[in-house]
Amino acid sequence: MIDFGSLIGAKQEEVVYDLEKFYGALDVKGTHTEPRPAQREAMRALTERSGQKDSVLKVSTGAGKTTVGLLYLYGYMRVTGEPVVFLCPTSQLIDQVLEEAARLGIPAKAYLGGETYPPQECARGDAVMVCTYEKLFNARSTFANPKVNLVPHAIVLDDAHAGVENIRKQFTLTVTGEAYNRLIEVLAPCCSNYHRTKWMDVESGDPGALLEVPHWIWTDSYQEIQQILHGYAAEQNFIFVWPYLSGILPLCRCVISGTKLEISPEVLPTEQVRAYAQAEHRLFMSATLADDSLLTRELGVSAAAASDPILPPSDRGLGERMILAPSLIDPELDRAYVMDLCADLSKTHNVVVLTSSGQLAEDWVAKGATYFKDDNFAEGVRRLKNPGSGTRFAVFAQRFDGVDLPDDACRVLVIDGTPYGAGLIDKVDSTMSVTPGGVRNRTIFRIEQGMGRPVRSHADFAVVLLAGQDLTTYVGRKDVLGAMTHDSRNQINLCIELADMVRKSSGGKPDAAIRQVIGQCLNRDPGWKKYYNAKVRDVAKKNPEIAVATIELAEQERRAHVMASNNMSADAKPLLQKAIHTAKLTGDELGIHLQRLSRITYLSDVVEAMAIQQAARENNVTLAIPPSLPRKPAMPGAKTVAEKVCVWFGKFANPNAAVIEAQRIANALDLNQKSKKVEAALMRLGEALGAEASRPDEEFSDGPDGLWFWGPRALVIEAKNENLKTLHKKDSGQLHDSMQWSQTNYPVFAERFESLVVAKVTAVDHDANYPPQTRVLTQAGCTALGVALVQFMQKLAQLGPVFASPEFVLEEMYKFKLHPDQFFGTYTVSLS
Numbered sequence: 001m002i003d004f005g006s007l008i009g010a011k012q013e014e015v016v017y018d019l020e021k022f023y024g025a026l027d028v029k030g031t032h033t034e035p036r037p038a039q040r041e042a043m044r045a046l047t048e049r050s051g052q053k054d055s056v057l058k059v060s061t062g063a064g065k066t067t068v069g070l071l072y073l074y075g076y077m078r079v080t081g082e083p084v085v086f087l088c089p090t091s092q093l094i095d096q097v098l099e100e101a102a103r104l105g106i107p108a109k110a111y112l113g114g115e116t117y118p119p120q121e122c123a124r125g126d127a128v129m130v131c132t133y134e135k136l137f138n139a140r141s142t143f144a145n146p147k148v149n150l151v152p153h154a155i156v157l158d159d160a161h162a163g164v165e166n167i168r169k170q171f172t173l174t175v176t177g178e179a180y181n182r183l184i185e186v187l188a189p190c191c192s193n194y195h196r197t198k199w200m201d202v203e204s205g206d207p208g209a210l211l212e213v214p215h216w217i218w219t220d221s222y223q224e225i226q227q228i229l230h231g232y233a234a235e236q237n238f239i240f241v242w243p244y245l246s247g248i249l250p251l252c253r254c255v256i257s258g259t260k261l262e263i264s265p266e267v268l269p270t271e272q273v274r275a276y277a278q279a280e281h282r283l284f285m286s287a288t289l290a291d292d293s294l295l296t297r298e299l300g301v302s303a304a305a306a307s308d309p310i311l312p313p314s315d316r317g318l319g320e321r322m323i324l325a326p327s328l329i330d331p332e333l334d335r336a337y338v339m340d341l342c343a344d345l346s347k348t349h350n351v352v353v354l355t356s357s358g359q360l361a362e363d364w365v366a367k368g369a370t371y372f373k374d375d376n377f378a379e380g381v382r383r384l385k386n387p388g389s390g391t392r393f394a395v396f397a398q399r400f401d402g403v404d405l406p407d408d409a410c411r412v413l414v415i416d417g418t419p420y421g422a423g424l425i426d427k428v429d430s431t432m433s434v435t436p437g438g439v440r441n442r443t444i445f446r447i448e449q450g451m452g453r454p455v456r457s458h459a460d461f462a463v464v465l466l467a468g469q470d471l472t473t474y475v476g477r478k479d480v481l482g483a484m485t486h487d488s489r490n491q492i493n494l495c496i497e498l499a500d501m502v503r504k505s506s507g508g509k510p511d512a513a514i515r516q517v518i519g520q521c522l523n524r525d526p527g528w529k530k531y532y533n534a535k536v537r538d539v540a541k542k543n544p545e546i547a548v549a550t551i552e553l554a555e556q557e558r559r560a561h562v563m564a565s566n567n568m569s570a571d572a573k574p575l576l577q578k579a580i581h582t583a584k585l586t587g588d589e590l591g592i593h594l595q596r597l598s599r600i601t602y603l604s605d606v607v608e609a610m611a612i613q614q615a616a617r618e619n620n621v622t623l624a625i626p627p628s629l630p631r632k633p634a635m636p637g638a639k640t641v642a643e644k645v646c647v648w649f650g651k652f653a654n655p656n657a658a659v660i661e662a663q664r665i666a667n668a669l670d671l672n673q674k675s676k677k678v679e680a681a682l683m684r685l686g687e688a689l690g691a692e693a694s695r696p697d698e699e700f701s702d703g704p705d706g707l708w709f710w711g712p713r714a715l716v717i718e719a720k721n722e723n724l725k726t727l728h729k730k731d732s733g734q735l736h737d738s739m740q741w742s743q744t745n746y747p748v749f750a751e752r753f754e755s756l757v758v759a760k761v762t763a764v765d766h767d768a769n770y771p772p773q774t775r776v777l778t779q780a781g782c783t784a785l786g787v788a789l790v791q792f793m794q795k796l797a798q799l800g801p802v803f804a805s806p807e808f809v810l811e812e813m814y815k816f817k818l819h820p821d822q823f824f825g826t827y828t829v830s831l832s
Contacts, residue, residue: 015078015079016079017047017050017075017076017079018047018075019043019044019046019047019068019071019072019075020035020040020043020044020047022071022074022075022078023035023043023071026104026105026106027105028103028104028105035064035067036063036064036314037312037314038059038063038064038312038313038314038315039063039064039067039068039312041312041313041314042057042059042065042068042310042312043068043071045057045310045312046068046072046283046310047075049310050075050281052281052305053280053281053282053302053305054281054282054283054284054301054302054304054305054306055281055282055283055284055305055310056160056283056284056286056292056295056301056305056306056308056309056310057069057283057284057285057286057309057310058285058286058287058309058310058311059285059287059310059311059312059315060287060315060458060487061287061319061452061455061457062319062455062457062458062460063287063312063315063458065158065285065287066096066097066100066158067100067104068285069086069156069158069283069285070086070097070100070101070104070106070108070128070156071104071106072154072156072283073085073086073128073154073156074106074128076153076154076280076281077125077126077128077153077154080125080153081124081125082125082152082153083118083122083123083124083125083129083150083152083153084125084128084129084152084153084154084155084156085128085129085130085131085136085152085154085155085156085275085279086108086128086129086130086131086155086156086158087131087132087133087136087155087156087157087158087163088130088131088132088133088158088159089132089133089158089159089162089163089166090132091112091113091132091378092377092378092381092404093158093159093404094110094112094130094131094132095110096404097130097158098110098130101128101130106128107121107126107127107128108127108128108129108130109121109122109127109128109129109130110130110131111129111130111131111135112131112135113132113134113135115142116142116145116147116148117142117147117148118142118148118150123148123150125153129152132166133157133163133166133167133170134166134169134170136273136275136276137166137167137170137171137270137273137276138170138240138241139170139239139240139241139242139243139244140239140240140243141273141275143274143275144273144274144275150275151274151275151278151279152275152279153279153280153281154279154280154281154282154283155276155279155281155282155283156282156283156285157282157283157284157285157299158285159285159286159287159449160284160285160286160295160299161286161294161445161449162445162449163299164268164294164295164298164299165421165442165445167268167270167298167299168264168268168298170240170241170244171241171244171245171264171265171268171269172241172262172263172264172423172425173229173237173238173241173242173245173262173263173264174237174260174261174262175229175260175261175262175263176259176260179228179229179231179232180259180260180261182228183225183228183229183261184202184203184256184261186221186224186225186228187213187217187221187225187256188203190217190220190221191211191213191217191256194214194217194701195211195701196701197697197698197701198210198211198698198701199211201258201676202256202257202258203258204258205258205259206257206258207257207258207259208257208258209256209257209258210255210256210257210424210427210428211255211256212253212254212255212256212425212428212624213253213254213255213256214624214625214626215250215253215595215598215599215602215624216602216606216609216610216613216626218249218250218252218253218254219250219599219602219603222249222250225249226246226249229242229246230242230246233246244265244269244272245263245265247565248265248269248565249263250564250599250602250603251265251266251267251561251564251565251599251600252264252265252266253265253266253425255424255425255427255428256424257424260424261424262423262424262425264423264425265561266561266596266599267297267298267557267558267561268298268299269561269562269565270298270299270300271300271562277300282301284299284301284305287452291483291547291550292306292307292309292546292547292550292551293306293547293550293551293553293554294554296551296554296555296558297554297555297557297558300558302555303548303551303552303554303555306551306554307546307548307551307552308546309546319455319457319458319459319460319461319462320455320460320461320462320521320529320532320536321451321454321455321461321462321463321464321491322461322462322463322464322498322517322518322521322528322532323451323463323464323465323466323491323492323494323495323498324463324464324465324466324495324498324499324502324514324517324518325465325466325471325472325475325476325495325499326338326341326465326466326467326510326514327469327472327656327660328472328476328495328496328499328654328656328657328660329499329502329503329506329510329513329514329656330503330506330510331469331656331659331660331663331790332510333510333511333514334469335416335467335468335469337511338414338416338465338467339363339364339367339467340367341465341511341514341515342364342367342369342393342412342414342465343367343368343393345412345518346368346369346392346393346412347392349392349408349411349412349522350384350391350392350393350394350405350408350409350410350411350412351369351392351393351394351410351411351412351413351414352384352394352395352396352405352410352412352413352414352453352454353369353394353395353396353413353414353416354395354396354397354399354413354414354415354416354419354450354453355395355396355397355398355416355417356397356398356416356417356418356419356420356422357397357398357417357422358371358373358397358398360397360416360417361395361396361397364395364416365395367393368393369393369394369395370391370393370394370395371394371395371396371397372394372395372396373397377396377399380394380396381404381405381409384405384409384410385405385409387408398419398422404453405453405454406454406455406457406460407460409454410453410454410462411454411461411462411463411522412454412462412463412464412465412518412522413450413451413453413454413462413463413464413465414464414465414466414467415447415450415451415464415465415466415467415471416467416468416471417467417468417470417471418443418447418468418470418471418474419443419446419447419450420443421442421443421446426442430443431622443474444480444483444484447471447475448484448485448488451464451488451491461521461524463518463521463522466495469660469661469663469664470664472657472660473652473657473660473661473664475492475495476496476652476653476654476656476657476658476660477651477652477653477657478650478651478652478653479651481493481653487536490535490536491536493653494532494535494536496653496654497535498517499654499656500654502514502517503656549582549583549584550583552579552582552583553579553580553582553583553593556575556576556578556579557576557579557593557596559572559575560572560573560575560576560579560600561600563575564600564603569600569601569603569604570604570605572600573597573600573601573604573605573608576596576597576600577597580593580594580597586619587619587620588619588620588622589620590616590619590620591615591616591617591618591619591620591623592616592620592623594612594613594615594616594619595612595613595616595620595623595624597612597616598610598612598613598616610626610627613626614626621694621699625699625700636692636709640690640711640806640810641689641690641691641710641711641810641813641819641820642690642806642807642809642810642813643690643806644687644690644691644692645688645689645690645806645809645813646804646805646806646809648687648688648690649793649796649804649809650804655796655797655798655800656797658793658796658797659790659793659794659797661688661793662688662789662790662792662793663790665681665684665685665688665786665789666783666785666786666787666789666790667786668680668681668684669681669682669685669782669783669785669786670779670782671721671758671759671760671778671779671782672721673721674722675705675719675720675721675722676698678719678721678758679695679698679705679706679719680695682705682706682717682719682758683695683706685785685789686706686708686710688789688793689710689789689813689818690710690711690813691708691709691710691711691715691820692708692709692710693706693707693708694706694707695707696741702741703738703741703742703745704716704717704718704735704738704739704741704742705717705718705719705738706718706719707742709749710820710823711819711820711821712752712820712821713752713754713820713823714742714746714749714752714753714754715753715754715755715756716735716738716739716742716753716754716755716756717756717757717758718731718734718735718738718755718756718757718758719758719759720757720758720759721758721759721760723759723760723761724760724761725761725763726761726763726764726765726768727757727759727761727762727763727764727765727768727770727831728764728765728768729765729767729768729769731757731768732764732768732769732770732771733769735755735757735770735771735774736769736771738755739753739755739771754773754775754824755770755771755773755774755775756774756775756776756777756828757770757774757775757776757777757831758776758777758782759776759777759778760778760779761778762776762778762829762830762831762832763831763832764831764832770831774831775824775828775829775830775831776828776829776830776831777827777828778828778829781827781828781829782827784826784827785818785827788816788817788818789818791816792812792813792816792818795812795816796809796812
């Protein structure tokens with residue numbers, strides 16, 4: 001019999017939030033009897049900050065952050081008795097978190113997609129709820145279901161960098177079919193007037209066409225667009241996104257291709273997600289996050305928390321990774337070589353390939369790899385972890401995070417191609433030189449995440465191969481290296497050193513040298529381990545520099561967007577304007593932030609918004625041109641051709657990366673492709689040769705296809721490579737118009753402009769009237785130019801950037817017949 005009377009007046013012992021004490025009281029398994037030093041440091045820091053809403057924890061992969069995250073939630077669950085949630089980027093990671101919770105003795109349950117009600121233990125606050133980001137953040141989340149209506153007391157966002165991408169997908173609407181066609185009709189008059197040629201590509205149905213709708217056109221049309229889209233609100237691809245966007249369309253970006261369009265907020269309105277925004281405590285955990293402002297801008301993390309992350313001093317850093325870029329050793333060791341090499345390595349070791357598209361993944365299947373697509377991704381991971389499965393060579397597409405492949409599950413990892421992202425907005429942003437909080441940082445996150453897939457602890461090791469000239473060139477850029485985390489930057493720098501050592505030791509046999517050095521890592525050569533430790537592990541670990549000003553700007557930008565979404569754009573404008581001024585931005589980055597300010601200002605002051613957009617465009621020529629801005633490129637600078645070549649060459653941390661980029665340009669000078677691609681290749685060629693190259697027709701929907709200010713020459717270029725037999729009368733008329741446009745906009749150069757046609761043919765129709773002395777760059781000329789450019793860059797690479805002075809470069813340009821004075825006579829022919 002229960003003696004209820006004895007229970008009267010009994011006081012429940014007060015539970016104090018102390019993670020170390022909680023850990024000591026858990027019924028942990030034998031593998032977890034004692035926390036690691038870095039874990040203990042994180043526990044203490046989180047205990048001290050237990051009153052804060054937001055905390056940021058940065059700790060290396062394999063250092064035990066899952067344990068710390070679970071304990072963080074367990075503590076709040078014990079103190080308050082309220083629900084807590086652990087968010088994972090993928091369903092596969094849910095299982096890993098549950099396994100870790102079981103080892104710790106912390107009760108935890110999964111809340112899976114498709115389930116309406118959470119486990120009762122979780123709703124009562126007796127067990128940690130574990131689910132994906134999608135489960136919490138979609139617009140029809142069961143957390144917001146009136147029958148559930150759950151606001152967790154505390155949330156852990158694991159792999160927060162990957163979480164940002166997952167959350168942005170929940171706020172991004174892709175429109176196709178009938179809805180797409182109706183929006184095209186609405187936008188056609190203004191967009192066609194804004195950029196005639198790009199809109200022609202869109203209307204032709206070209207899936208590769210891309211046009212970002214200028215924000216003033218989008219805002220002026222948004223009510224009609226809103227009405228159209230609302231009619232599709234019940235469709236499958238709308239119901240999980242449209243409720244988020246319906247009220248904030250003017251604050252969204254829209255990018256259109258020939259087959260679909262994409263709408264996504266400039267800043268994620270996560271304040272709309274009650275279960276996230278109203279949680280009392282939030283912990284953002286990351287192993288690779290160099291851009292601290294991202295969490296503030298996109299997820300609303302307080303500037304104070306982002307500026308003061310928890311960095312356990314005892315964190316031992318990443319596991320051992322031998323990163324090799326074969327094309328840095330020898331440009332001939334291209335992607336095809338890496339594929340053959342991996343086919344051989346897979347006979348003795350597990351090889352995993354991460355590609356940026358399904359199309360690239362299919363190429364690996366031909367070499368013997370098994371392609372695990374989205375629906376069987378988890379099965380692929382299980383088979384790699386099972387030595388008896390027979391799977392030793394696997395490829396995944398667009399899976400740069402959420403794949404844990406420790407130890408023998410993956411000893412050789414390949415990253416194939418630069419992972420810019422598959423969205424239309426990602427593709428537009430990838431053309432910009434810098435996007436604050438944008439594509440460069442997202443791309444670096446994906447690369448760092450990808451490189452971390454096979455090394456899941458400090459004791460783990462793997463070889464990482466970088467395939468594809470685009471990726472090798474990308475990681476070879478100094479600005480990209482500078483944006484990486486300290487550990488990743490050290491390992492990439494080691495990759496560059498290794499490339500140089502292997503090249504020097506190859507004795508003319510680079511393939512054998514690469515296989516030997518890979519073997520030294522995989523077979524645990526003591527010399528390699530000692531060298532790696534000296535170069536990476538024994539280097540004093542530096543705490544990352546916190547860009548406080550950037551974080552504060554991100555906080556004010558987010559605040560301004562929240563105000564604008566609440567019809568307070570007039571108040572939001574001076575707030576953001578002051579923040580931009582305080583941050584002391586310049587150039588491209590200033591331009592992008594001014595365009596964002598212009599978008600908000602347009603909601604309350606159209607005239608002022610266009611003045612701001614004008615300033616944005618003057619700082620960054622990749623941005624939209626307001627109606628009042630003259631449509632012409634900037635005047636050429638004062639640097640000589642040789643000085644400009646030195647600047648171009650100096651962008652690369654490794655000279656061979658410049659050779660690879662030259663080879664990519666040479667390969668792109670193929671007149672059998674669409675003229676737009678040829679135009680882009682000619683612009684890249686001009687930049688490498690020291691010209692101030694631009695594409696006026698692409699940028700301004702007016703003027704020539706290409707314009708080069710190149711030393712004494714000023715070239716007006718028209719790409720007519722799609723003409724199969726002759727050059728036509730209308731082509732000659734277009735070239736006359738382009739010459740006139742150039743002379744009108746650049747009167748100083750009026751007497752120097754020369755006309756150049758890029759074409760497969762030289763014959764002209766009898767009624768065509770081309771400008772006098774017009775020259776033709778044929779496929780033969782393009783090929784010769786490409787060869788000379790590669791050889792020229794190889795010569796510079798042999799000597800290195802120290803000796804690549806303007807005087808030397810000028811001398812070598814003459815030797816390789818790449819000086820402007822030699823161009824027409826060497827590479828072009830007359831009309832016939």
